[in-house]
Every structure is written in structure tokens, then in C-alpha cells.
Amino acid sequence: MTINEHLTELAGKPVVDFRYEHDGESSDRYFGPAGSGAPASPGDVAWRIRTWFEGPDLGGVFQKFLAEVPPAEVTHLVIGYWGASYDTKNPANPVDLLVGAADRLPALRALFLGDIVLEEAEISWIEQSDVTRLFGAFPALEYLGVRGSDGLALSPVHHGTLRTLRFEAGGLPASVVRAVGGSDLPALEHLDLWLGTDNYGGDATVADLAGILGGERLPALRHLGLENAQIADEVAAAVAGAPVVARLASLSLALGTLTDRGAESLLSGQPLTHLERLDLHHHFLTDAAMNRVGAVLPGVEIDLGQQEEAEDDWFYTAVSE
Known part of the structure; x- marks a missing residue:
């Protein structure tokens, strides 16, 4: 895509x-x-x-x-x-x-x-820069979206009014992921990160997500999207035990390379029945795994659209080149 x-x-x-x-x-x-x-x-x-x-x-x-x-x-x-x-x-x-x-x-x-x-x-050609100064320049900002990650940089910030933060990338630098997790964002309700692939600078690991998954600096968070991820199975396993998940209404692991292994890790962790919505669209689950997700979470709105098939054992994210 x-x-x-x-x-x-x-x-x-x-x-x-x-x-x-x-x-x-x-x-x-x-x-x-x-x-x-x-x-x-x-x-x-x-x-x-x-x-x-x-x-x-x-x-x-x-x-x-x-x-x-x-x-x-x-x-x-x-x-x-x-x-x-x-x-x-x-x-x-x-x-x-x-x-x-x-x-x-x-x-x-x-x-x-x-x-x-x-x-x-191409999304990987978009030449960004350090966006940290935007937070200080616009203290009343409530929504910030950024597309592209070539040259993208961010340092941890404190911002009292931001409610939505969205980074769209074919590959999001680990430094940016860590900076988000290290930021104090008391009003943030909606966070989307397209982690991407290492081919396009997406070098984040689950360890880099620790600040986000802990949730201490994100007390108002209600939606978390860790999407377009080459490491979707590893992310799913980390999310399964993440403290922040208990307070979410919506979780998205969409657009990535989620397989049966990741789905099983997700379902074997903490209960997800409190969620209103779980978005897994663009995935590599088998029919059996898809049925299991629905059976375990009968009251949750689940998006399992775009069932993909690996190409010669190549699992691909939705947005790259």
C-alpha cells in the first residue's frame, strides 16, 4: 500500500x-x-x-x-x-x-x-527534521501528525494539552520512539506510531517501547496504535503484559506482519475483553487464528480485514515503498 x-x-x-x-x-x-x-x-x-x-x-x-x-x-x-x-x-x-x-x-x-x-x-524520501521545537512553540496544540522519517528527530518533551500524536513512516527511528516514551504528555488520549521496517530506518525494538507500554507519563491514553511494524509479533508479545493496556479502549497492531505466533502471544497475556476495538487489519493470520481471536474476544469490535499471504516467506508491512 x-x-x-x-x-x-x-x-x-x-x-x-x-x-x-x-x-x-x-x-x-x-x-x-x-x-x-x-x-x-x-x-x-x-x-x-x-x-x-x-x-x-x-x-x-x-x-x-x-x-x-x-x-x-x-x-x-x-x-x-x-x-x-x-x-x-x-x-x-x-x-x-x-x-x-x-x-x-x-x-x-x-x-x-x-x-x-x-x-x-515516496514516504521514505520525505525529508523531515527535528520537530521538538513545535511543542514549545505551540503550547495549546491538541493534535500533531507527522509523515516521513528521513532526518526526523525528537527529544523528550512536556506538553500539557496535546491529545493526539501520530507519526506515519516506512521506518520510524528508535530514538523517536524512545523520545515519545520519555515525554510527559498528561492529556494525550490517542497515540499512533508506524514503526516500519529496518530497510527504511525503522530500527526500534520492543525495548524502545518501554516508556510507552509502561504508561506512567501517559495517564489519559485511551488509544494506542503500534502499526506498520515488521516486528509485529514481538510487539504483540510485549503488549500482552503492558500496564498501559488495562486502561485502553482501543488497540491497533494493524498494517504490520502479525502472524499466528503474535496473535497467540496477545491472547495469552492480560485480558483484552475491556477493549471496545481491536484493529489487526493487514495481517498474516491463518483462518484458525482469526477464528480464535473472535472467540476469545466476543464483545470486542475486531478488524481482521486484509488477510495477507507471505511471498516466499517474506512478510511485508502495508506502507513502505
Whole structure:
């Protein structure tokens, strides 16, 4: 599976592209604040800001956005394609742009960094940077999503209002996983990590998940997704005894390489009957194992869609290249 469609919604608000005119022409990819389709208020939508291959610098687009759309009223923001080192000598750093404009975006509550699809770049090609400064720059942020992991870095943070944190990657660095587990996030309710494969920098082990699975710094967590994982069976075994699971309403080990071994480990651990939902879609379970999951958890909504078959003993994650 690859990501072929841009976001259409972010944290409950529809995504609208900011129109940008370049060299006297308006790109047909951009739909702006003017016209019959304009939102009644800048806070009614999630604004997407992006450029395109060999297009204008994202910094210029961003400054135009700040000049034309009252930034103090913007609550939801999506940063799309910003260029890459193979596209331009000095591609914009979106974290720099956002942090530099933080005082002009006091109402920002939801941010997605990297709404980039296959047509623009493979997920492993998305060049990220250290996103730690975003937490300090936007202390009222409630939703943060990040796609791509090339160059991605994170240090442990304290953030009092963040409710959703999502990292989408073909391979998530172990350092980022450890930093999440070492962060104090008292309001966090929803956490999704696409662990990925070691071929794309996903070098995390179950030991790196200790801070997350312990849950001491995540007292409000209700959904945990450890997804797209090459080590899905090992993750399932670790989750089976994890203290954080007892307070979850929803658990996802979807998109990965889960086999009968991992499913059995999961079912042989602590009871999961308190869960409202268990998402295992895109898996390598046999029919017998699928039936066992349903039998053990009769009151749980279970997604066992996308039953895959190994290719010459190769078990593959859903999102890589």
C-alpha cells in the first residue's frame, strides 16, 4: 500500500488548499480564500500550504498565506510538499517556518506536517527534521501528525494539552520512539506510531517501547496504535503484559506482519475483553487464528480485514515503498 490521496479532513475540519499565484498564473492545484467556496471564517477549515516539484519556495507561499488569511484565526494547518534536496538547493524547513510564525498563530490547535503523497515523494524520501521545537512553540496544540522519517528527530518533551500524536513512516527511528516514551504528555488520549521496517530506518525494538507500554507519563491514553511494524509479533508479545493496556479502549497492531505466533502471544497475556476495538487489519493470520481471536474476544469490535499471504516467506508491512 502507498499513500495516494491527500488529507481531506484534519481533526474534524475539512482541508482547503490555499491559493497561490506564481509568475502571474494560479496553479489549478490551489483553491484559495476568495470565491464562492471560501469559508465563512479562517477557523472553519484546515488550511493546506504546499508547493510542487520545481515550484515556488514554500517560504514564499507561507508568507503570502500569513498576509492574506488572518493568521490569528487559523486553528488547523496542514503542511504539504515543501521541496527536497534533489529538487532545490535550499528546500524550506517547515519547522523553521512554523516556529518563526508561532506568535502569529496563537489559535493553532491541529497541525499535520508532511501531507505528501506517492506522486510527490515516496514516504521514505520525505525529508523531515527535528520537530521538538513545535511543542514549545505551540503550547495549546491538541493534535500533531507527522509523515516521513528521513532526518526526523525528537527529544523528550512536556506538553500539557496535546491529545493526539501520530507519526506515519516506512521506518520510524528508535530514538523517536524512545523520545515519545520519555515525554510527559498528561492529556494525550490517542497515540499512533508506524514503526516500519529496518530497510527504511525503522530500527526500534520492543525495548524502545518501554516508556510507552509502561504508561506512567501517559495517564489519559485511551488509544494506542503500534502499526506498520515488521516486528509485529514481538510487539504483540510485549503488549500482552503492558500496564498501559488495562486502561485502553482501543488497540491497533494493524498494517504490520502479525502472524499466528503474535496473535497467540496477545491472547495469552492480560485480558483484552475491556477493549471496545481491536484493529489487526493487514495481517498474516491463518483462518484458525482469526477464528480464535473472535472467540476469545466476543464483545470486542475486531478488524481482521486484509488477510495477507507471505511471498516466499517474506512478510511485508502495508506502507513502505
